[in-house]
Amino acid sequence: MLGLLLLLQVLASCLWLGHGEVVTSFTSCPQFFYAGTTPNEVLNPKNPAWICQRYMNSYHYATLYDRDRRIPVYSAYKYKPGDATRPHSWWFVEPQLIGKSSLKEMEKESVLIEQQKFTLDQIKESQAVLDDYKDLKDLDRGHLSPSGHQDSSEGKMATFTLTNIVPQDSSLNNGQWNAYEFKTMNKKTKDCTSTYVVTGAVPGNTYVSEGRVNRPSHIWSAACCLGDTGPKDAWGAIAENDKNEVEVLSLGELEKRLTNLYGGMVTLFNNACPREQSSHPH
Template sequence: MLGLLLLQVLASCLWLGHSEVVKSFEECPQFFYAETTPNDALNPKNPALICQRFNNSYHYATLYDRDRRIPVYSAYKYQPGDAKKPPEWWMVEPQLIDKNSIPDMERDWILIEQKKFTSDQIKESQAVHNDYKGLKGLDRGHLSPSGHQFSRESMMATFTLTNVVPQDRSLNKGEWNAYELKTMSKKTKGCKTTYVITGAVPGNTYIAEERVNRPSHIWSAACCLGDEEPKDAWGAIAENNKNEVEELSLKELEKRLTELYGGTVTLFSSACPRK
Protein backbone atom coordinates (compact mmCIF):
# COMPACT_ATOMS: atom_id res chain seq x y z
CA MET A 1 0.00 0.00 0.00
CA LEU A 2 2.83 2.38 0.89
CA GLY A 3 4.56 1.55 -2.40
CA LEU A 4 1.41 2.42 -4.37
CA LEU A 5 1.10 5.73 -2.51
CA LEU A 6 4.71 6.62 -3.29
CA LEU A 7 4.13 5.84 -6.98
CA GLN A 8 1.07 8.12 -7.02
CA VAL A 9 3.03 10.98 -5.42
CA LEU A 10 5.90 10.51 -7.88
CA ALA A 11 3.51 10.50 -10.84
CA SER A 12 1.89 13.67 -9.54
CA CYS A 13 5.28 15.42 -9.26
CA LEU A 14 6.26 14.39 -12.75
CA TRP A 15 2.99 15.68 -14.17
CA LEU A 16 3.29 19.06 -12.46
CA GLY A 17 6.71 19.66 -13.96
CA HIS A 18 6.12 18.02 -17.30
CA SER A 19 4.97 20.50 -19.88
CA GLU A 20 5.85 24.15 -20.28
CA VAL A 21 3.85 24.45 -23.49
CA VAL A 22 0.71 24.19 -21.40
CA LYS A 23 -3.01 23.61 -21.83
CA SER A 24 -3.85 26.73 -19.84
CA PHE A 25 -2.01 29.53 -18.07
CA GLU A 26 -3.16 28.03 -14.77
CA GLU A 27 0.37 26.56 -14.77
CA CYS A 28 1.86 30.07 -14.39
CA PRO A 29 -1.00 32.38 -13.30
CA GLN A 30 1.27 34.74 -11.36
CA PHE A 31 1.95 36.87 -14.44
CA PHE A 32 -1.72 37.90 -14.83
CA TYR A 33 -3.49 40.23 -12.41
CA ALA A 34 -6.17 38.28 -10.50
CA GLU A 35 -5.08 35.29 -12.61
CA THR A 36 -7.19 36.75 -15.42
CA THR A 37 -5.87 36.33 -18.95
CA PRO A 38 -6.91 38.37 -22.00
CA ASN A 39 -10.09 37.09 -23.59
CA ASP A 40 -10.28 34.85 -26.64
CA ALA A 41 -10.50 37.72 -29.16
CA LEU A 42 -6.69 37.66 -29.41
CA ASN A 43 -6.38 33.92 -29.90
CA PRO A 44 -4.87 32.76 -33.21
CA LYS A 45 -6.06 29.66 -35.07
CA ASN A 46 -3.07 27.59 -33.99
CA PRO A 47 -1.95 28.84 -30.56
CA ALA A 48 0.69 27.64 -28.12
CA LEU A 49 0.52 28.70 -24.48
CA ILE A 50 4.03 28.96 -23.07
CA CYS A 51 5.06 29.36 -19.45
CA GLN A 52 8.48 30.76 -20.28
CA ARG A 53 10.88 28.66 -18.25
CA PHE A 54 14.63 29.15 -17.89
CA ASN A 55 16.96 27.61 -15.31
CA ASN A 56 14.07 25.69 -13.78
CA SER A 57 12.02 28.85 -13.06
CA TYR A 58 9.11 30.64 -14.71
CA HIS A 59 9.80 34.25 -15.77
CA TYR A 60 6.75 35.32 -17.84
CA ALA A 61 3.98 33.88 -20.01
CA THR A 62 3.55 34.00 -23.81
CA LEU A 63 0.68 33.23 -26.16
CA TYR A 64 2.42 32.12 -29.37
CA ASP A 65 1.02 31.97 -32.90
CA ARG A 66 2.45 28.78 -34.42
CA ASP A 67 1.31 29.63 -37.96
CA ARG A 68 2.69 33.17 -38.09
CA ARG A 69 5.70 32.26 -35.92
CA ILE A 70 5.35 35.30 -33.66
CA PRO A 71 4.05 35.83 -30.13
CA VAL A 72 0.54 37.25 -29.78
CA TYR A 73 1.48 38.70 -26.40
CA SER A 74 3.78 38.23 -23.42
CA ALA A 75 2.54 38.86 -19.87
CA TYR A 76 4.84 39.69 -16.97
CA LYS A 77 5.35 41.73 -13.82
CA TYR A 78 7.25 45.00 -14.25
CA GLN A 79 10.28 44.56 -11.97
CA PRO A 80 13.28 46.48 -13.34
CA GLY A 81 16.52 46.00 -11.44
CA ASP A 82 20.20 46.78 -11.67
CA ALA A 83 21.47 43.41 -12.85
CA LYS A 84 24.21 43.45 -15.46
CA LYS A 85 23.15 43.05 -19.07
CA PRO A 86 23.20 39.34 -19.93
CA PRO A 87 24.70 37.72 -23.02
CA GLU A 88 22.31 37.60 -25.98
CA TRP A 89 21.94 33.84 -26.17
CA TRP A 90 18.97 33.52 -28.49
CA MET A 91 16.91 30.50 -27.53
CA VAL A 92 13.98 28.48 -28.83
CA GLU A 93 11.18 26.46 -27.22
CA PRO A 94 11.90 22.69 -27.30
CA GLN A 95 8.32 21.73 -26.52
CA LEU A 96 7.07 23.38 -29.71
CA ILE A 97 9.12 20.70 -31.48
CA ASP A 98 8.13 17.84 -29.20
CA LYS A 99 5.72 18.28 -26.28
CA ASN A 100 7.65 15.64 -24.33
CA SER A 101 10.97 17.44 -24.68
CA ILE A 102 12.89 19.35 -22.00
CA PRO A 103 10.85 22.08 -20.26
CA ASP A 104 13.44 24.88 -20.34
CA MET A 105 14.09 27.14 -23.33
CA GLU A 106 17.42 26.35 -24.96
CA ARG A 107 19.83 27.40 -27.70
CA ASP A 108 19.20 25.61 -30.99
CA TRP A 109 22.72 24.22 -31.38
CA ILE A 110 22.45 22.49 -28.00
CA LEU A 111 19.17 20.88 -29.04
CA ILE A 112 20.82 19.66 -32.23
CA GLU A 113 24.01 18.36 -30.58
CA GLN A 114 22.60 16.98 -27.33
CA LYS A 115 18.92 16.25 -27.99
CA LYS A 116 19.37 15.11 -31.60
CA PHE A 117 16.78 17.47 -33.07
CA THR A 118 17.41 18.56 -36.64
CA SER A 119 17.54 22.18 -37.74
CA ASP A 120 14.55 21.47 -40.00
CA GLN A 121 12.51 20.24 -37.03
CA ILE A 122 13.24 23.41 -35.11
CA LYS A 123 12.58 25.62 -38.13
CA GLU A 124 9.25 23.94 -38.81
CA SER A 125 7.93 24.57 -35.30
CA GLN A 126 8.90 28.23 -34.74
CA ALA A 127 11.03 31.17 -35.81
CA VAL A 128 14.78 30.58 -35.76
CA HIS A 129 17.88 32.76 -35.54
CA ASN A 130 18.43 32.81 -39.31
CA ASP A 131 14.96 34.28 -39.88
CA TYR A 132 16.18 37.53 -38.33
CA LYS A 133 19.62 37.65 -39.95
CA GLY A 134 20.42 40.42 -42.40
CA LEU A 135 17.12 42.26 -41.99
CA LYS A 136 17.06 45.83 -43.25
CA GLY A 137 15.21 48.31 -41.08
CA LEU A 138 13.92 45.64 -38.67
CA ASP A 139 15.01 44.43 -35.24
CA ARG A 140 14.10 41.53 -33.00
CA GLY A 141 11.63 43.45 -30.85
CA HIS A 142 11.05 42.01 -27.37
CA LEU A 143 7.49 41.88 -26.07
CA SER A 144 8.72 41.13 -22.56
CA PRO A 145 11.82 43.36 -22.52
CA SER A 146 14.95 42.46 -20.60
CA GLY A 147 15.00 45.94 -19.04
CA HIS A 148 11.75 45.21 -17.20
CA GLN A 149 13.21 42.18 -15.41
CA PHE A 150 14.90 42.22 -12.00
CA SER A 151 17.48 39.45 -12.17
CA ARG A 152 20.11 38.54 -14.74
CA GLU A 153 18.45 35.15 -15.11
CA SER A 154 15.05 36.72 -15.88
CA MET A 155 16.72 39.12 -18.31
CA MET A 156 18.31 36.17 -20.11
CA ALA A 157 14.91 34.46 -20.33
CA THR A 158 13.60 37.27 -22.56
CA PHE A 159 16.07 36.30 -25.29
CA THR A 160 13.91 33.60 -26.78
CA LEU A 161 12.54 33.81 -30.30
CA THR A 162 9.05 33.03 -28.98
CA ASN A 163 9.16 36.47 -27.29
CA VAL A 164 10.17 38.65 -30.26
CA VAL A 165 8.63 40.03 -33.44
CA PRO A 166 10.06 41.83 -36.48
CA GLN A 167 9.88 45.41 -35.22
CA ASP A 168 10.66 48.60 -37.11
CA ARG A 169 14.23 49.50 -36.13
CA SER A 170 13.63 53.21 -35.71
CA LEU A 171 10.64 52.47 -33.44
CA ASN A 172 12.46 49.80 -31.43
CA LYS A 173 15.46 52.02 -30.78
CA GLY A 174 13.46 55.25 -30.60
CA GLU A 175 10.02 56.02 -29.18
CA TRP A 176 9.17 52.46 -28.12
CA ASN A 177 12.44 52.25 -26.23
CA ALA A 178 11.65 55.60 -24.59
CA TYR A 179 8.22 54.28 -23.57
CA GLU A 180 9.71 51.10 -22.09
CA LEU A 181 12.45 52.85 -20.13
CA LYS A 182 11.30 56.38 -19.32
CA THR A 183 7.50 56.43 -19.51
CA MET A 184 7.03 53.16 -17.64
CA SER A 185 9.41 54.32 -14.91
CA LYS A 186 7.36 57.51 -14.40
CA LYS A 187 3.95 55.88 -14.57
CA THR A 188 4.78 53.11 -12.11
CA LYS A 189 5.88 55.38 -9.29
CA GLY A 190 3.75 54.54 -6.28
CA CYS A 191 2.80 51.14 -7.69
CA LYS A 192 3.47 48.17 -5.43
CA THR A 193 3.02 45.74 -8.33
CA THR A 194 2.50 46.44 -12.03
CA TYR A 195 1.20 43.77 -14.38
CA VAL A 196 2.02 44.22 -18.07
CA ILE A 197 0.73 42.59 -21.25
CA THR A 198 2.56 43.52 -24.45
CA GLY A 199 1.44 42.26 -27.83
CA ALA A 200 1.61 42.50 -31.60
CA VAL A 201 -1.23 42.77 -34.11
CA PRO A 202 -0.58 40.44 -37.08
CA GLY A 203 0.17 42.26 -40.31
CA ASN A 204 -0.22 41.46 -44.01
CA THR A 205 3.48 41.01 -44.81
CA TYR A 206 6.11 38.45 -43.90
CA ILE A 207 9.88 38.15 -43.67
CA ALA A 208 12.28 35.20 -44.08
CA GLU A 209 10.72 33.78 -47.23
CA GLU A 210 7.17 34.26 -45.91
CA ARG A 211 7.91 32.36 -42.69
CA VAL A 212 7.56 35.07 -40.03
CA ASN A 213 4.78 37.64 -39.87
CA ARG A 214 5.62 41.32 -39.60
CA PRO A 215 3.06 42.85 -37.20
CA SER A 216 1.11 45.94 -38.21
CA HIS A 217 1.10 47.33 -34.64
CA ILE A 218 2.90 46.87 -31.34
CA TRP A 219 0.91 47.54 -28.17
CA SER A 220 1.28 47.37 -24.39
CA ALA A 221 -1.06 47.60 -21.41
CA ALA A 222 -0.35 47.95 -17.69
CA CYS A 223 -2.40 47.59 -14.50
CA CYS A 224 -0.88 49.21 -11.40
CA LEU A 225 -1.68 48.06 -7.87
CA GLY A 226 -1.36 50.30 -4.82
CA ASP A 227 -1.31 48.11 -1.72
CA GLU A 228 -3.56 45.31 -2.90
CA GLU A 229 -6.10 46.82 -5.29
CA PRO A 230 -5.58 48.39 -8.75
CA LYS A 231 -5.28 52.16 -8.67
CA ASP A 232 -4.32 52.96 -12.26
CA ALA A 233 -4.05 51.46 -15.74
CA TRP A 234 -2.84 52.66 -19.12
CA GLY A 235 -1.82 51.59 -22.58
CA ALA A 236 0.33 52.42 -25.58
CA ILE A 237 0.21 51.50 -29.26
CA ALA A 238 2.45 52.11 -32.27
CA GLU A 239 2.23 51.40 -35.97
CA ASN A 240 5.10 49.11 -36.87
CA ASN A 241 6.44 51.26 -39.69
CA LYS A 242 7.09 54.61 -38.02
CA ASN A 243 8.78 56.01 -34.93
CA GLU A 244 5.67 57.15 -33.04
CA VAL A 245 3.99 55.88 -29.87
CA GLU A 246 0.48 56.88 -28.80
CA GLU A 247 -0.24 56.74 -25.07
CA LEU A 248 -3.85 56.14 -24.09
CA SER A 249 -6.09 54.76 -21.36
CA LEU A 250 -6.71 51.04 -20.96
CA LYS A 251 -10.28 51.57 -22.16
CA GLU A 252 -9.07 53.38 -25.28
CA LEU A 253 -6.46 50.70 -26.01
CA GLU A 254 -9.00 47.90 -25.70
CA LYS A 255 -11.32 49.80 -28.06
CA ARG A 256 -8.51 50.25 -30.60
CA LEU A 257 -7.56 46.57 -30.39
CA THR A 258 -11.20 45.58 -30.79
CA GLU A 259 -11.18 47.41 -34.13
CA LEU A 260 -7.87 45.85 -35.20
CA TYR A 261 -8.66 42.27 -34.19
CA GLY A 262 -12.31 42.36 -35.22
CA GLY A 263 -13.68 41.15 -31.88
CA THR A 264 -14.23 42.67 -28.44
CA VAL A 265 -10.88 42.71 -26.62
CA THR A 266 -10.52 42.60 -22.83
CA LEU A 267 -6.95 42.57 -21.54
CA PHE A 268 -7.27 42.71 -17.75
CA SER A 269 -9.66 41.94 -14.92
CA SER A 270 -12.56 44.39 -14.67
CA ALA A 271 -10.98 45.73 -11.46
CA CYS A 272 -8.28 47.54 -13.47
CA PRO A 273 -9.45 51.15 -14.08
CA ARG A 274 -10.78 52.00 -17.54
CA LYS A 275 -11.27 55.74 -17.17
Protein backbone atom coordinates in the same frame (compact mmCIF):
# COMPACT_ATOMS: atom_id res chain seq x y z
CA MET B 1 -9.29 4.05 -3.62
CA LEU B 2 -10.61 7.51 -4.49
CA GLY B 3 -7.10 8.89 -4.00
CA LEU B 4 -5.71 6.32 -6.41
CA LEU B 5 -8.37 7.16 -9.00
CA LEU B 6 -7.57 10.86 -8.70
CA LEU B 7 -3.88 10.12 -9.09
CA LEU B 8 -4.56 8.03 -12.20
CA GLN B 9 -6.72 10.84 -13.58
CA VAL B 10 -3.96 13.39 -13.01
CA LEU B 11 -1.37 11.10 -14.61
CA ALA B 12 -3.64 10.48 -17.60
CA SER B 13 -4.24 14.20 -18.09
CA CYS B 14 -0.48 14.84 -17.90
CA LEU B 15 0.12 12.24 -20.58
CA TRP B 16 -2.71 13.58 -22.70
CA LEU B 17 -1.38 17.13 -22.53
CA GLY B 18 1.95 15.99 -23.89
CA HIS B 19 5.32 17.08 -22.58
CA GLY B 20 6.79 20.15 -21.00
CA GLU B 21 5.11 23.38 -20.09
CA VAL B 22 3.35 24.17 -23.36
CA VAL B 23 -0.20 23.24 -22.42
CA THR B 24 -3.67 24.63 -23.09
CA SER B 25 -3.63 27.38 -20.48
CA PHE B 26 -1.31 29.28 -18.15
CA THR B 27 -2.13 27.13 -15.10
CA SER B 28 1.58 26.70 -14.30
CA CYS B 29 2.22 30.45 -14.24
CA PRO B 30 -0.91 32.45 -13.34
CA GLN B 31 1.22 34.82 -11.25
CA PHE B 32 1.99 36.96 -14.32
CA PHE B 33 -1.67 37.98 -14.73
CA TYR B 34 -3.45 40.26 -12.26
CA ALA B 35 -5.97 38.14 -10.29
CA GLY B 36 -5.08 35.25 -12.62
CA THR B 37 -7.15 36.86 -15.41
CA THR B 38 -5.64 36.43 -18.88
CA PRO B 39 -6.56 38.47 -21.97
CA ASN B 40 -9.71 37.06 -23.55
CA GLU B 41 -9.87 34.55 -26.39
CA VAL B 42 -10.34 37.10 -29.18
CA LEU B 43 -6.53 37.31 -29.29
CA ASN B 44 -6.06 33.55 -29.63
CA PRO B 45 -4.62 32.46 -32.99
CA LYS B 46 -5.68 29.31 -34.86
CA ASN B 47 -2.66 27.34 -33.71
CA PRO B 48 -1.68 28.67 -30.26
CA ALA B 49 0.90 27.58 -27.72
CA TRP B 50 0.70 28.73 -24.11
CA ILE B 51 4.26 29.04 -22.82
CA CYS B 52 5.30 29.52 -19.21
CA GLN B 53 8.74 30.95 -20.01
CA ARG B 54 11.09 28.86 -17.94
CA TYR B 55 14.80 29.35 -17.50
CA MET B 56 17.17 28.10 -14.77
CA ASN B 57 14.28 26.22 -13.17
CA SER B 58 12.09 29.32 -12.68
CA TYR B 59 9.23 30.97 -14.55
CA HIS B 60 9.94 34.56 -15.58
CA TYR B 61 6.92 35.55 -17.72
CA ALA B 62 4.17 33.99 -19.85
CA THR B 63 3.76 34.05 -23.63
CA LEU B 64 0.89 33.15 -25.93
CA TYR B 65 2.60 32.06 -29.14
CA ASP B 66 1.27 31.76 -32.68
CA ARG B 67 2.86 28.65 -34.22
CA ASP B 68 1.63 29.45 -37.75
CA ARG B 69 2.82 33.06 -37.92
CA ARG B 70 5.88 32.24 -35.76
CA ILE B 71 5.50 35.28 -33.52
CA PRO B 72 4.20 35.78 -29.98
CA VAL B 73 0.64 37.11 -29.64
CA TYR B 74 1.58 38.66 -26.30
CA SER B 75 3.91 38.27 -23.33
CA ALA B 76 2.69 38.97 -19.78
CA TYR B 77 4.90 39.78 -16.80
CA LYS B 78 5.24 41.75 -13.60
CA TYR B 79 7.16 44.97 -14.07
CA LYS B 80 10.32 44.78 -11.94
CA PRO B 81 13.06 46.82 -13.54
CA GLY B 82 16.48 46.12 -12.08
CA ASP B 83 20.11 46.68 -12.93
CA ALA B 84 21.35 43.11 -12.81
CA THR B 85 23.73 42.45 -15.66
CA ARG B 86 22.72 40.66 -18.83
CA PRO B 87 25.58 38.22 -19.15
CA HIS B 88 25.07 36.69 -22.60
CA SER B 89 24.41 37.62 -26.19
CA TRP B 90 22.85 34.43 -27.53
CA TRP B 91 19.22 33.61 -28.31
CA PHE B 92 17.06 30.71 -27.19
CA VAL B 93 14.36 28.74 -28.94
CA GLU B 94 11.57 26.72 -27.31
CA PRO B 95 12.03 22.93 -27.35
CA GLN B 96 8.50 22.50 -26.02
CA LEU B 97 7.18 23.56 -29.43
CA ILE B 98 8.99 20.65 -31.09
CA GLY B 99 7.04 17.42 -31.36
CA LYS B 100 8.25 14.59 -29.12
CA SER B 101 10.32 16.90 -26.90
CA SER B 102 10.18 16.50 -23.14
CA LEU B 103 12.53 19.43 -22.47
CA LYS B 104 10.88 22.04 -20.29
CA GLU B 105 13.28 24.96 -20.61
CA MET B 106 14.30 27.30 -23.40
CA GLU B 107 17.54 26.24 -25.04
CA LYS B 108 20.00 27.30 -27.73
CA GLU B 109 19.45 25.97 -31.25
CA SER B 110 23.00 24.61 -31.36
CA VAL B 111 22.49 22.63 -28.12
CA LEU B 112 19.22 21.13 -29.39
CA ILE B 113 20.91 20.07 -32.63
CA GLU B 114 24.24 18.85 -31.24
CA GLN B 115 23.22 17.37 -27.88
CA GLN B 116 19.53 16.54 -28.27
CA LYS B 117 19.81 15.42 -31.91
CA PHE B 118 16.95 17.55 -33.23
CA THR B 119 17.24 18.73 -36.83
CA LEU B 120 16.96 22.41 -37.73
CA ASP B 121 13.86 21.53 -39.79
CA GLN B 122 12.18 20.06 -36.70
CA ILE B 123 12.84 23.27 -34.77
CA LYS B 124 11.72 25.49 -37.68
CA GLU B 125 8.38 23.77 -38.08
CA SER B 126 6.52 25.67 -35.35
CA GLN B 127 8.72 28.61 -34.44
CA ALA B 128 11.16 31.22 -35.69
CA VAL B 129 14.87 30.39 -35.72
CA LEU B 130 17.98 32.59 -35.84
CA ASP B 131 18.18 32.45 -39.66
CA ASP B 132 14.74 34.06 -39.91
CA TYR B 133 16.11 37.24 -38.34
CA LYS B 134 19.48 37.25 -40.08
CA ASP B 135 19.29 39.71 -42.97
CA LEU B 136 16.29 41.85 -42.07
CA LYS B 137 16.41 45.38 -43.40
CA ASP B 138 15.19 48.18 -41.09
CA LEU B 139 13.73 45.59 -38.70
CA ASP B 140 15.01 44.53 -35.27
CA ARG B 141 14.37 41.57 -33.02
CA GLY B 142 11.84 43.43 -30.89
CA HIS B 143 11.20 42.09 -27.37
CA LEU B 144 7.61 41.99 -26.09
CA SER B 145 8.80 41.30 -22.53
CA PRO B 146 11.92 43.52 -22.41
CA SER B 147 15.03 42.48 -20.51
CA GLY B 148 15.10 45.88 -18.80
CA HIS B 149 11.80 45.13 -17.03
CA GLN B 150 13.28 42.11 -15.24
CA ASP B 151 15.24 42.46 -12.01
CA SER B 152 17.46 39.36 -12.06
CA SER B 153 20.17 38.18 -14.46
CA GLU B 154 18.17 35.00 -15.08
CA GLY B 155 15.03 37.01 -15.78
CA LYS B 156 16.88 39.23 -18.24
CA MET B 157 18.40 36.20 -19.97
CA ALA B 158 14.99 34.55 -20.23
CA THR B 159 13.68 37.39 -22.41
CA PHE B 160 16.19 36.46 -25.12
CA THR B 161 14.10 33.73 -26.67
CA LEU B 162 12.72 33.98 -30.19
CA THR B 163 9.27 33.10 -28.80
CA ASN B 164 9.30 36.58 -27.17
CA ILE B 165 10.41 38.41 -30.34
CA VAL B 166 8.69 40.05 -33.32
CA PRO B 167 10.15 41.81 -36.38
CA GLN B 168 9.93 45.40 -35.13
CA ASP B 169 10.62 48.59 -37.06
CA SER B 170 14.19 49.56 -36.11
CA SER B 171 13.50 53.28 -35.71
CA LEU B 172 10.52 52.49 -33.42
CA ASN B 173 12.39 49.86 -31.40
CA ASN B 174 15.34 52.16 -30.77
CA GLY B 175 13.27 55.34 -30.58
CA GLN B 176 9.79 56.01 -29.19
CA TRP B 177 9.06 52.42 -28.11
CA ASN B 178 12.27 52.38 -26.12
CA ALA B 179 11.32 55.73 -24.57
CA TYR B 180 7.91 54.30 -23.61
CA GLU B 181 9.43 51.15 -22.09
CA PHE B 182 11.96 52.98 -19.97
CA LYS B 183 10.99 56.62 -19.42
CA THR B 184 7.18 56.55 -19.56
CA MET B 185 6.84 53.28 -17.63
CA ASN B 186 9.28 54.48 -15.00
CA LYS B 187 7.31 57.71 -14.53
CA LYS B 188 3.86 56.13 -14.54
CA THR B 189 4.71 53.35 -12.06
CA LYS B 190 6.24 55.64 -9.40
CA ASP B 191 3.32 55.20 -6.97
CA CYS B 192 2.48 51.56 -7.80
CA THR B 193 3.14 48.80 -5.28
CA SER B 194 3.26 46.41 -8.25
CA THR B 195 2.42 46.62 -11.94
CA TYR B 196 1.18 43.91 -14.29
CA VAL B 197 2.01 44.25 -17.99
CA VAL B 198 0.77 42.58 -21.16
CA THR B 199 2.60 43.50 -24.37
CA GLY B 200 1.47 42.20 -27.74
CA ALA B 201 1.68 42.42 -31.51
CA VAL B 202 -1.21 42.64 -33.98
CA PRO B 203 -0.51 40.29 -36.91
CA GLY B 204 0.13 42.13 -40.17
CA ASN B 205 -0.40 41.26 -43.83
CA THR B 206 3.28 40.90 -44.68
CA TYR B 207 5.92 38.31 -43.84
CA VAL B 208 9.70 38.19 -43.67
CA SER B 209 12.13 35.32 -44.18
CA GLU B 210 10.40 33.92 -47.28
CA GLY B 211 6.96 33.96 -45.72
CA ARG B 212 7.97 32.26 -42.50
CA VAL B 213 7.60 35.05 -39.91
CA ASN B 214 4.77 37.56 -39.72
CA ARG B 215 5.59 41.25 -39.55
CA PRO B 216 3.07 42.76 -37.09
CA SER B 217 1.07 45.82 -38.14
CA HIS B 218 1.06 47.24 -34.59
CA ILE B 219 2.89 46.77 -31.29
CA TRP B 220 0.88 47.47 -28.12
CA SER B 221 1.31 47.31 -24.36
CA ALA B 222 -1.04 47.57 -21.38
CA ALA B 223 -0.31 48.05 -17.68
CA CYS B 224 -2.41 47.69 -14.51
CA CYS B 225 -0.94 49.49 -11.50
CA LEU B 226 -1.78 48.33 -7.97
CA GLY B 227 -1.90 50.42 -4.83
CA ASP B 228 -2.25 49.15 -1.26
CA THR B 229 -5.85 48.05 -1.75
CA GLY B 230 -5.87 46.85 -5.36
CA PRO B 231 -5.73 48.40 -8.85
CA LYS B 232 -5.64 52.20 -8.85
CA ASP B 233 -4.53 53.06 -12.38
CA ALA B 234 -4.13 51.48 -15.81
CA TRP B 235 -2.98 52.63 -19.23
CA GLY B 236 -1.94 51.45 -22.64
CA ALA B 237 0.34 52.28 -25.55
CA ILE B 238 0.14 51.46 -29.23
CA ALA B 239 2.38 52.05 -32.24
CA GLU B 240 2.15 51.30 -35.94
CA ASN B 241 5.05 49.03 -36.80
CA ASP B 242 6.39 51.19 -39.61
CA LYS B 243 6.85 54.58 -37.95
CA ASN B 244 8.58 55.95 -34.89
CA GLU B 245 5.49 57.12 -32.96
CA VAL B 246 3.83 55.79 -29.79
CA GLU B 247 0.40 56.83 -28.54
CA VAL B 248 -0.16 56.52 -24.78
CA LEU B 249 -3.84 56.13 -23.89
CA SER B 250 -6.25 54.76 -21.29
CA LEU B 251 -6.69 51.00 -20.94
CA GLY B 252 -10.28 51.38 -22.16
CA GLU B 253 -9.12 53.26 -25.28
CA LEU B 254 -6.47 50.66 -26.04
CA GLU B 255 -9.01 47.83 -25.71
CA LYS B 256 -11.34 49.70 -28.11
CA ARG B 257 -8.51 50.16 -30.61
CA LEU B 258 -7.57 46.47 -30.38
CA THR B 259 -11.24 45.45 -30.69
CA ASN B 260 -11.23 47.14 -34.13
CA LEU B 261 -7.88 45.64 -35.12
CA TYR B 262 -8.65 42.06 -34.02
CA GLY B 263 -12.30 42.14 -35.11
CA GLY B 264 -13.82 41.10 -31.77
CA MET B 265 -14.22 42.63 -28.33
CA VAL B 266 -10.85 42.59 -26.57
CA THR B 267 -10.33 42.64 -22.80
CA LEU B 268 -6.74 42.59 -21.54
CA PHE B 269 -7.08 42.70 -17.74
CA ASN B 270 -9.31 41.77 -14.86
CA ASN B 271 -12.33 44.12 -14.58
CA ALA B 272 -10.90 45.71 -11.42
CA CYS B 273 -8.23 47.50 -13.51
CA PRO B 274 -9.64 50.95 -14.33
CA ARG B 275 -10.57 51.52 -17.98
CA GLU B 276 -10.55 55.33 -17.77
CA GLN B 277 -7.44 57.37 -17.15
CA SER B 278 -7.00 58.32 -13.49
CA SER B 279 -7.39 62.00 -12.70
CA HIS B 280 -4.19 62.39 -10.71
CA PRO B 281 -1.35 63.77 -12.82
CA HIS B 282 1.76 61.70 -13.51
